[in-house]
Amino acid sequence: MKQGIAATMGAWSARHRKTAVFGWLLFVVLASFLGGVHGSEKVTESESLPGQTSRAARILDDAGLKSPACETVLVQSAGLTADDPAFRSTVEQVSAAVRATGRTSEPLSPYDTGAVSADRHSVLLQFTVNGDDQEAAVANVPAVMDAVAGAKERHTGFVIEEYGEASSGKWFADQFKDDFTRAEWTAVPLALGILLIAFGAVVAAVLPVVLAITAFVAAGGLVALASGALHTSDNASSMMLLVGLAVGVDYCLFYLRREREERAAGRDHATALRIAAATSGRAVLVSGITVVVAMAGMFLTGMADFRSMAFATIVVVVTAVLGSLTVLPALLSMLGDRVEKGRLPFLRRSRRAAGEGGRFWNAVLTPVLRRPLAAAVLATGVLLAIAAPLLTMHTANLTFQQQLPEGNALVATSQRVEAAFPGTPSPATVVVRARDITSPEMTAALADLQARALATGKMHGPTEVKVHAEQNVATVDIPLYGSGNDATSVAALKALREEVVPATVGRVPGTEAPVTGSTAGSVDFNRQMSDSLLPVFGFVVAFAFLLMLLSFRSLTVALTAVLLNLLSIGAAYGVLALVFQHGVGASLIGTAGVGAVESWIPLFLFVILFGLSMDYHVFVVSRIKEARDRGLGTGAAVAHGIRSTAGVVTSAAVIMVGVFAVFGTLSMQSMKQMGVGLAVAVLIDATVIRAVLLPAVMTLLGEKNWYLPRWLHWLPRIEAEGPVGGPAGAAAEPLPVGAGR
Known part of the structure; x- marks a missing residue:
C-alpha cells in the first residue's frame, strides 16, 4: 500500500539524515539572519483600529499629521488652593523643569487653559512629548519623568505626578519586554524539566525543546521577512512563543514516545522508526493542519492585529510540523539507542508493554469503561456546571487601571487625575x-x-x-x-x-x-469583535469538522470531536468569567476581579483552543482507529488507545499547561486572562475530556463510531495509510540507523 506523506517524509529523512539535519540548521540560520536584516514592519494605528477610529487615523496619516503624545503633570495640595502664591510658584517651577529637558512642547499653564479642579486644590500642567511617533515619544519621556520626580523631591508638601500617553506607553513597553523575557526564561526550563520526568533521560528530553526553539527562531525570521506585505506586532511575537513552544514540544513528544514504545515492544530501530513515522507522524500532520485552519479563522476578523497573530502562529506551527516530520526522524536515526543517554537514576522506570498504561490511568479508565453512561453523564454535568458562569460573561476593552496590577504608581496617579478632573483622561x-x-x-x-x-x-x-x-x-x-x-x-x-x-x-x-479617542476605540473594537464572532466560529467549526471527517472517514468521530471541543472551551470561558469578572479565586493568581473579560480574549481563545485541542483528539483517536484496523473490537480498541496514549497525553498536557500558566503570572491583566484560559482549557481537555468523556462516548457508540454514509464514500483521505508493522521483530523496509545495531 502506498505510504502516506508523513511516512514518506520520515523514510526520506532517515535515509538522508545528514542532509535533513544540516538542511534544517541552514534553514533556521538563514531565516533568522535574513529576518534580522530585513527587520519587522509593525501594524500601524490606522490598520489596527476599526470603524471611525480607523478612518480618523487614516485622515491624520494622509495629512502627514502625527497624534502627539500628550502628557500631564498633576500638581495637588491638600491645604493650598491654586490661587495661593506658593501653589503658583510650585507650578511655575515644575513647568520650568519640564521645559529645561528640551524634550517637550512649551508647557501650557493651567491658569491659561483653565485646567483647575472644581475645589481649586488641583491643577494639570499640559504638554506634548517630542517625537514623530509614539515610539519616539516613549524614548524621550524618561528625561521628562526624571525632571518631574526631581521637582517632587523639592516640594514635599505637594503631590506632583506625571501621567499621559508617553509615560504609560513607556511602562507598557518596558513591562512587555520584561514579561516576554521572563516567559522565555521560565517556559523553556519548565518544559525541559517536565520532559526529563517524562523520559527519564537527558538526550530524549532535550530533543523536543531544541526542535521547538529552533522552529520558533526560524518562524520569527520568516514572519519578519513577510512583514513588508503583512505587518506584524508585539502580540504576534508572544503568540509565536506561546503556541510554538507548546505544539513544537508536543509534536516531537508524540513522535519520540511512539518510537520508544515500539523499541520497548521488541522491534528493531528501523521498524520502530517507520511505525512512528506512519502513525504519530500522521497524527502530527493532521493536528498541524487543523491548528493552521483554526488560526486562519482570525483573518475573518478584518483587524490587522489578529491577522498578524494568525499569520505568525500559522508560520510557527507549519515550521514545527516540518521539523517534527523531517529533522526528528533523521536525528533519531543517527542516535539510535543513544537517545536514552543521560538517564537519571532516580527517574528510572520499568517499561510497560504498549497498551498497559499507568496505574493511575488504569484506575480512572476501568470504571469509565465498565459504566460508560454514568461516566458520560457525570463528566458532562461537571463541565456544564463549570461553564455556567459563561452566561454572565461581560466583555470590554479593559481600561488602563484594569490592565495594570494593583498598587501600580501610574494607576494611582490616573485615579487622582480622574477624581479631580472627571472625563479628562478620556x-x-x-x-x-x-x-x-x-x-x-x-x-x-x-x-x-x-x-x-x-x-x-x-x-x-x-x-x-x-x-x-x-x-x-x-x-x-x-x-x-x-x-x-x-x-x-x-x-x-x-x-x-x-x-x-x-x-x-x-x-x-x-x-x-x-x-x-480611547472610548471610541473601545466601542469600535467591541463592535468589530461582536460582528466577527459568528463568521470566525462558523469557519473554525466547519473546517475542523471537515478535516476530522477526511482524516478518519467517520461522521461520528468528526461530530464528537467538535462537540467535545466546544464543551471544554465553554468550561474555560466559565472559569474566566468566574475568576476575572467575579473575582472568585483571583487572589490565588495574584490579581483581582475587574468586572469584565478583555473583549478579544473569547474569540482568541476559541481559535487557539479549537486548534490545540485537536492535538490530543487526533493522537488518541488515531491510536484507537489503528487498533481497530488491526482487528480489535471497538470497546477493546478504545481501551487500548486510551491506555497506550495516557502517558504521552499527560506529559504533553502538563507541558502545555505549564507554558500557558507562565503567561498567567505576567503583569498585564489581558496576559493573565489569556494564560489562565488556555491552561484551564488544556487541563480539562486532557483529563475530563480525553480520559473520561471520550472513552465513555466511544464505548457507548460502539461500531457507530465509524459510521460514514455511502453518499460520502467519495471523500478523499488527507493521506493514504500504509501498514504500521506486524509483531515485534517483523521484517520492515530497512531505514539506516546510526547506533544500536
Whole structure:
C-alpha cells in the first residue's frame, strides 16, 4: 500500500539524515539572519483600529499629521488652593523643569487653559512629548519623568505626578519586554524539566525543546521577512512563543514516545522508526493542519492585529510540523539507542508493554469503561456546571487601571487625575477633513460643534480646537463624562457621533468628521469583535469538522470531536468569567476581579483552543482507529488507545499547561486572562475530556463510531495509510540507523 506523506517524509529523512539535519540548521540560520536584516514592519494605528477610529487615523496619516503624545503633570495640595502664591510658584517651577529637558512642547499653564479642579486644590500642567511617533515619544519621556520626580523631591508638601500617553506607553513597553523575557526564561526550563520526568533521560528530553526553539527562531525570521506585505506586532511575537513552544514540544513528544514504545515492544530501530513515522507522524500532520485552519479563522476578523497573530502562529506551527516530520526522524536515526543517554537514576522506570498504561490511568479508565453512561453523564454535568458562569460573561476593552496590577504608581496617579478632573483622561477627538477648513462656514460649524457638545450635558470643557490649514484638517478634543469605558462615556460618545457631529460640521458639504479617542476605540473594537464572532466560529467549526471527517472517514468521530471541543472551551470561558469578572479565586493568581473579560480574549481563545485541542483528539483517536484496523473490537480498541496514549497525553498536557500558566503570572491583566484560559482549557481537555468523556462516548457508540454514509464514500483521505508493522521483530523496509545495531 502506498505510504502516506508523513511516512514518506520520515523514510526520506532517515535515509538522508545528514542532509535533513544540516538542511534544517541552514534553514533556521538563514531565516533568522535574513529576518534580522530585513527587520519587522509593525501594524500601524490606522490598520489596527476599526470603524471611525480607523478612518480618523487614516485622515491624520494622509495629512502627514502625527497624534502627539500628550502628557500631564498633576500638581495637588491638600491645604493650598491654586490661587495661593506658593501653589503658583510650585507650578511655575515644575513647568520650568519640564521645559529645561528640551524634550517637550512649551508647557501650557493651567491658569491659561483653565485646567483647575472644581475645589481649586488641583491643577494639570499640559504638554506634548517630542517625537514623530509614539515610539519616539516613549524614548524621550524618561528625561521628562526624571525632571518631574526631581521637582517632587523639592516640594514635599505637594503631590506632583506625571501621567499621559508617553509615560504609560513607556511602562507598557518596558513591562512587555520584561514579561516576554521572563516567559522565555521560565517556559523553556519548565518544559525541559517536565520532559526529563517524562523520559527519564537527558538526550530524549532535550530533543523536543531544541526542535521547538529552533522552529520558533526560524518562524520569527520568516514572519519578519513577510512583514513588508503583512505587518506584524508585539502580540504576534508572544503568540509565536506561546503556541510554538507548546505544539513544537508536543509534536516531537508524540513522535519520540511512539518510537520508544515500539523499541520497548521488541522491534528493531528501523521498524520502530517507520511505525512512528506512519502513525504519530500522521497524527502530527493532521493536528498541524487543523491548528493552521483554526488560526486562519482570525483573518475573518478584518483587524490587522489578529491577522498578524494568525499569520505568525500559522508560520510557527507549519515550521514545527516540518521539523517534527523531517529533522526528528533523521536525528533519531543517527542516535539510535543513544537517545536514552543521560538517564537519571532516580527517574528510572520499568517499561510497560504498549497498551498497559499507568496505574493511575488504569484506575480512572476501568470504571469509565465498565459504566460508560454514568461516566458520560457525570463528566458532562461537571463541565456544564463549570461553564455556567459563561452566561454572565461581560466583555470590554479593559481600561488602563484594569490592565495594570494593583498598587501600580501610574494607576494611582490616573485615579487622582480622574477624581479631580472627571472625563479628562478620556477625551473624544473629532477629526474634521473639509474642502476648506478655514472657510467662514466651517469656522462657524466648529464653534457650533463645541457649543452643542457642552449643551448635551454629557460632555464638558475645556474643549480644544487645532486647525491645520494647509491640510484642510482640524481636530476638536471634547472630554466625555464617565470613566472612559462605562455606560456614561459610551452614551456621551453616541450623542457626539449621532447627534452633535451630524448637526454641525456634518452639514458642511464635502466634510468627513469621524470621532476617535480611547472610548471610541473601545466601542469600535467591541463592535468589530461582536460582528466577527459568528463568521470566525462558523469557519473554525466547519473546517475542523471537515478535516476530522477526511482524516478518519467517520461522521461520528468528526461530530464528537467538535462537540467535545466546544464543551471544554465553554468550561474555560466559565472559569474566566468566574475568576476575572467575579473575582472568585483571583487572589490565588495574584490579581483581582475587574468586572469584565478583555473583549478579544473569547474569540482568541476559541481559535487557539479549537486548534490545540485537536492535538490530543487526533493522537488518541488515531491510536484507537489503528487498533481497530488491526482487528480489535471497538470497546477493546478504545481501551487500548486510551491506555497506550495516557502517558504521552499527560506529559504533553502538563507541558502545555505549564507554558500557558507562565503567561498567567505576567503583569498585564489581558496576559493573565489569556494564560489562565488556555491552561484551564488544556487541563480539562486532557483529563475530563480525553480520559473520561471520550472513552465513555466511544464505548457507548460502539461500531457507530465509524459510521460514514455511502453518499460520502467519495471523500478523499488527507493521506493514504500504509501498514504500521506486524509483531515485534517483523521484517520492515530497512531505514539506516546510526547506533544500536
